Amino acid sequence: DAGVTQSPTHLIKTRGQQVTLRCSPKSGHDTVSWYQQALGQGPQFIFQYYEEEERQRGNFPDRFSGHQFPNYSSELNVNALLLGDSALYLCASSLEIDRGRMRAGYTFGSGTRLTVV
Amino acid sequence: RKEVEQDPGPFNVPEGATVAFNCTYSNSASQSFFWYRQDCRKEPKLLMSVYSSGNEDGRFTAQLNRASQYISLLIRDSKLSDSATYLCVVSPYDSSASKIIFGSGTRLSIRP
Numbered sequence: 001d002a003g004v005t006q007s008p009t010h011l012i013k014t015r016g017q018q019v020t021l022r023c024s025p026k027s028g029h030d031t032v033s034w035y036q037q038a039l040g041q042g043p044q045f046i047f048q049y050y051e052e053e054e055r056q057r058g059n060f061p062d063r064f065s066g067h068q069f070p071n072y073s074s075e076l077n078v079n080a081l082l083l084g085d086s087a088l089y090l091c092a093s094s095l096e097i098d099r100g101r102m103r104a105g106y107t108f109g110s111g112t113r114l115t116v117v
Numbered sequence: 118r119k120e121v122e123q124d125p126g127p128f129n130v131p132e133g134a135t136v137a138f139n140c141t142y143s144n145s146a147s148q149s150f151f152w153y154r155q156d157c158r159k160e161p162k163l164l165m166s167v168y169s170s171g172n173e174d175g176r177f178t179a180q181l182n183r184a185s186q187y188i189s190l191l192i193r194d195s196k197l198s199d200s201a202t203y204l205c206v207v208s209p210y211d212s213s214a215s216k217i218i219f220g221s222g223t224r225l226s227i228r229p
Binding site: 033088 | 123125158159160161162163216218219220221
């Protein structure tokens with residue numbers, strides 16, 4: 001049973017560039033959430049996708065955008081990269097039917113480590 | 118005020134010791150609570166859910182105090198392999214979405 005797959009694992013970009021990160025959810029999961037984790041911090045919620053729509057968004061600027069495809073995979077796009085965007089970007093998948101139940105139901109990918117120079 | 122707050126540590130304890138972490142949350146409507154474990158440069162992994170009645174899983178015990186809006190994690194007979202960052206996670210859950218909110222994490226280091 002494949003878990004959450006993220007690509008690439010590492011990425012180095014120059015300030016001002018654009019980047020696209022990819023996520024394939026765990027088999028059977030239909031909801032994808034993206035998190036940014038800066039060094040020494042907990043993951044910060046960016047947004048969540050369900051049924052190909054952004055359902056909820058955290059406190060991130062419009063430079064952060066995303067997409068979910070019919071096969072439930074997702075992309076995170078960041079435009080006009082800043083040095084402060086350097087972080088581990090985590091994708092978590094879950095099943096909508098589990099929402100509200102007393103379980104996390106979240107499976108995380110191993111993340112994409114983005115370095116902006 | 119942060120939605121979820123934890124003591125960042127680090128906690129440095131000898132093997133075999135008992136250690137406890139607390140976490141407070143600000144949204145009284147929060148519905149679900151969890152502890153995640155994150156090893157260095159790895160993704161977070163679910164350690165255990167936290168139930169109102171308290172729950173235990175081997176050497177780990179989690180407690181929830183809704184009145185004071187905090188959750189706790191107790192680790193007994195700590196092992197070297199328990200060294201990690203422990204993330205407190207809260208789900209406000211409403212009818213529209215189900216994001217989970219992480220604390221900043223508490224670093225635990227077990228020494229021989």
